[in-house]
Amino acid sequence: xxxxxxxxxxxxxxxNNTLSWDQRFWIIRxxxxxxIYLHEEWEKVVVHRDIKASNVLLDDELNARLGDFxxxxxYDHGVEQETTRVVGTIxxxxxxxxxxxxxxxxxxxxxxxxxxxxxxxQRPIMQSTQDKQVMLVDWVLEHAQQGSLADAIDVRLxxxxxxxxxxxxxKLDGHIEPPELPAHQSFQALALMxxxxxxxxxxxxPSSTSAGTVSSxxxxx
Numbered sequence: 001x002x003x004x005x006x007x008x009x010x011x012x013x014x015x016n017n018t019l020s021w022d023q024r025f026w027i028i029r030x031x032x033x034x035x036i037y038l039h040e041e042w043e044k045v046v047v048h049r050d051i052k053a054s055n056v057l058l059d060d061e062l063n064a065r066l067g068d069f070x071x072x073x074x075y076d077h078g079v080e081q082e083t084t085r086v087v088g089t090i091x092x093x094x095x096x097x098x099x100x101x102x103x104x105x106x107x108x109x110x111x112x113x114x115x116x117x118x119x120x121x122q123r124p125i126m127q128s129t130q131d132k133q134v135m136l137v138d139w140v141l142e143h144a145q146q147g148s149l150a151d152a153i154d155v156r157l158x159x160x161x162x163x164x165x166x167x168x169x170x171k172l173d174g175h176i177e178p179p180e181l182p183a184h185q186s187f188q189a190l191a192l193m194x195x196x197x198x199x200x201x202x203x204x205x206p207s208s209t210s211a212g213t214v215s216s217x218x219x220x221x
Contacts, residue, residue, distance in 0.1 A: 001065060003058035010053055010121055021161035023062050024118045028169065030064035031056060035111055038066075039104040044074040047103065051110040052124075053117050116140055119169040121154030140170055 003009075006027065009019050019027075031051070038046040049071040057067045113124050116136050126134045143152040153166050 001057035001059050001067075003060065003062060005054045006056040006058060006064065006118075007053035009058075010117060011123065018156045019062075021157055021166065025162070025165050025169070026062065027056065027058070027064040028115055028118055031066055031111065031114065034064075034066040035104075035107055039107065045077055045079075045104065046072055046074045048072050048107050048110075051107060051114055053114065056114075113137060115169050119154065119166060120152050121156060144171065 009017055035048070035051075038048060046069075048066065048069065050068055051066070055066060055068040057065045059065070113136065116122070117124065120136065120140065122136050122139070124136050126136055126139060128134045140149075140152050143149050149167060149170055150163075152170060153161060
């Protein structure tokens with residue numbers, strides 16, 4: 001995979017290589033296809049448990065492949081699998097915290113956060129202008145509830161994106177209103193993960209752009 005990992009392109013580690021919207025949407029579709037195969041089409045159910053931008057690898061044509069199966073679990077189709085040990089990335093931990101189980105649904109939750117990363121050009125844990133940690137999911141929901149969803153789209157696209165596709169990525173279903181999410185829930189989630197020893201992981205996710213300063217044109221290409 002000669003292009004390396006996706007995170008380098010999303011967070012500015014590769015100079016002058018901002019991904020276009022078409023490239024981003026192609027990458028999202030590629031990882032979605034990978035999860036369908038892992039969860040439904042292979043002879044076993046594979047729960048990846050580590051879906052994040054740094055584990056998405058790109059070839060010369062920017063076809064995306066999901067890598068690093070070091071935390072993966074597999075089991076027979078039709079068997080309910082429970083997780084007894086807290087393990088994985090912030091994305092996966094947030095999902096398992098809600099469900100208490102390690103199932104394909106937790107991968108799908110983590111994939112949803114991955115989609116937000118690709119669309120917004122932000123890490124799952126952001127630093128606000130008040131130097132506070134903010135969860136990307138909450139930040140996007142706040143924009144949706146305020147009617148400013150376009151402001152969550154990566155500013156480096158400079159308004160050059162397909163509006164319908166970008167809104168689909170941020171809302172996942174154009175017919176569903178974003179849920180109400182009290183502000184204290186995000187702080188509770190961070191506190192729970194920090195109490196379980198994930199301070200160093202969270203602090204290793206510095207934001208490339210401060211939350212609250214991101215803006216974007218709502219115009220499409």
